[in-house]
Amino acid sequence: MARVLALVILFLLSLSGISQGDEADAQQRLLVEAARKEGKMIFYTSVETEFARSLTGAFEAKYPFIKTDIFRSTHDKIFSRMNIERQTNTYVADVVSVGEFETYHMQKKGFLAPYKSPSAAVYAEGFKDPNGYWTDLYDNLIVTAYNTNRVKRDELPKRWEDLLHSRWKGRMVLDQNEDRWFANMLHFMGEKKGLEFMQSLAKQEVAIRSGRSLITQLLSAGEFDLQIVAYWYRPHLMKKQGAPVDWLGLEPAILALHPISIVERSPRPNAARLFIDFALSDEGQRVFLKRGREPAMPGLRPEGYPGHLKVIPSRVQLAEKLDDYSRQYRALFVR
Numbered sequence: 001m002a003r004v005l006a007l008v009i010l011f012l013l014s015l016s017g018i019s020q021g022d023e024a025d026a027q028q029r030l031l032v033e034a035a036r037k038e039g040k041m042i043f044y045t046s047v048e049t050e051f052a053r054s055l056t057g058a059f060e061a062k063y064p065f066i067k068t069d070i071f072r073s074t075h076d077k078i079f080s081r082m083n084i085e086r087q088t089n090t091y092v093a094d095v096v097s098v099g100e101f102e103t104y105h106m107q108k109k110g111f112l113a114p115y116k117s118p119s120a121a122v123y124a125e126g127f128k129d130p131n132g133y134w135t136d137l138y139d140n141l142i143v144t145a146y147n148t149n150r151v152k153r154d155e156l157p158k159r160w161e162d163l164l165h166s167r168w169k170g171r172m173v174l175d176q177n178e179d180r181w182f183a184n185m186l187h188f189m190g191e192k193k194g195l196e197f198m199q200s201l202a203k204q205e206v207a208i209r210s211g212r213s214l215i216t217q218l219l220s221a222g223e224f225d226l227q228i229v230a231y232w233y234r235p236h237l238m239k240k241q242g243a244p245v246d247w248l249g250l251e252p253a254i255l256a257l258h259p260i261s262i263v264e265r266s267p268r269p270n271a272a273r274l275f276i277d278f279a280l281s282d283e284g285q286r287v288f289l290k291r292g293r294e295p296a297m298p299g300l301r302p303e304g305y306p307g308h309l310k311v312i313p314s315r316v317q318l319a320e321k322l323d324d325y326s327r328q329y330r331a332l333f334v335r
Contacts (some may be wrong), residue, residue, distance in 0.1 A: 014059050024118065031277075034270035036065055042069045043112040045097040047258065048139075055287050059278050066271050075102040082111050082263070084108040093263045095274040100257040100289050101180060101319035107133045112265040113272055119280035125234040127257065127296055131193040135260035135280055136296035138288045141182060141311065142254045146230045147219050160185075160250050163228065171225040173207040173215055176334050181229050183318040183325040184254045195328070201228075202332040220245045231256070233293055236304055249309040255316050257296070 014184060035041075041059075045052050048265035049072045056068040071081070075098045085091055096106065106112050107129070114131035127136040145155070150171075157163050163172065186194035207224060209215050216234045219227045222244040227235075235247040260279055262272045278284045292302045318325070 008081045008297060030059075031065070031093065031270055031274055032253035035063070035268075035274040036113075038068070038268040038271045039065060040067050041094050041268055042071070042092055043081070043095045043097070043275070044071045044073075044093040044263075046073065046075050046078060046099065046102075047075050047097055048072075051288065051291060051293065054291065055176050055279060055284065056275075058284065058287050059275055062278065063214040063274065063282070066274070068275075075099050078102070079106065080120070082311050083109075083235070084105065086111065091263070091265045091267055094266040094268050095260065095275055097258060097262055099135075099314045100314050101178075101260055102323055102330050103259045103261060104316045111260040111264055112259075113266065115262045115276060117273070117280050119284075121297065122298060123280070126297060129259075129316075132260040136257045136313075137260040137279060138258050138285075138296050139294040139313075140256040140258070141232040141249075141294060141306070141309075142256060143230055143232045143235070143249050143306075145216055145219055145227040145235040145245055145247045147222055147225050147244055148246050149244045150222060150225045156248055157250060159198065160189075163226075164197075164204065166202055169228065171204040173209055173219070173224040173226070174228050174332075174333055175212045175215060176210050177207050178229050178333075179326040179329040180256065180314065180318075181240045181254060182329040183322060184312075186325070187315055187318055188312060198332055208331060208334055216245065232306070237292060240304075240329070249306050251310045253306075253309045254314055255311050257316070283321055290314055 003221060010036065028226060043052065043056060049070070052070050052072055054068060060066065060068055071093070078096065078098055079102055081097070082093060085093070112133045114132035117135060120128050120135040123135055142156070155167060182198065185198070189197060206228070209218065212229070212231060213234055215224070215227055215229055216238060218224060232247060235245045238245045260276055262269065262276060266272045280297070282297065285297040285300050288295045289300050289302055294302060294305065
């Protein structure tokens with residue numbers, strides 16, 4: 001009904017010669033009123049709880065007539081819960097935000113509804129689905145972290161291939177679940193060259209641990225000298241706090257995406273659209289910026305962010321072969 005009313009109003013506006021800006025304002029007012037009637041929005045996300053609450057809190061401050069609930073869990077548990085809701089025809093979630101590969105599989109299974117938010121117009125190719133099924137909400141830049149007490153500046157690697165030097169044997173660590181990094185590296189290096197690189201890297205006696213943030217803590221404590229894959233914000237923050245940790249960017253630097261989407265058959269589609277419009281807007285993106293994280297919106301970058309790096313967004317379509325990449329990664333590194 002709201003969509004029909006919107007089309008009628010837009011038709012009348014076109015007859016009256018009102019500008020596109022006025023049309024957009026009219027559409028926004030219609031959306032706000034329709035969302036007001038729904039009065040609620042449920043958000044499923046793997047974003048850290050404090051960030052999710054900051055975002056929904058800012059949204060509620062702007063639209064106090066819409067109450068929000070958050071279900072925060074892992075990618076896998078969210079996927080499983082949405083699958084059960086679909087099978088039982090009991091739809092609960094309105095908006096979902098998980099990793100880029102999970103988003104790909106949700107779209108493929110029909111869990112997501114298309115919506116081209118006006119806020120997403122400024123987002124570049126690779127950071128949004130061309131059909132509107134998802135738009136990047138925030139990023140995690142992949143860098144390499146190191147212990148400044150144990151690594152000399154003149155021995156720091158300048159290219160990924162430098163990690164194959166004998167000086168790094170037995171000094172490096174990876175998370176046991178870096179299959180996404182593995183997949184993107186093989187894609188950007190080329191399958192053959194990338195696999196040869198990974199096979200050589202595996203011969204460097206790379207330690208394996210679980211939990212990227214925990215690994216950075218262990219790096220700071222001196223258990224390891226170099227963390228091959230770290231999310232930029234963690235070593236950057238620890239360095240500011242005085243820990244003996246720093247980071248460097250090896251190019252191409254991969255940008256892990258965290259998209260946001262409307263759930264297919266959302267019980268409150270207008271509140272869902274309004275929330276996504278807000279989350280992708282300058283106002284919503286600054287929620288992440290204020291907390292030192294990496295907004296997806298172009299031009300918004302936290303203090304200390306390495307803008308000089310050649311950065312490539314994670315290729316979402318690699319999710320199609322993730323099981324194969326995971327098997328290869330584990331066979332080489334996790335054994």
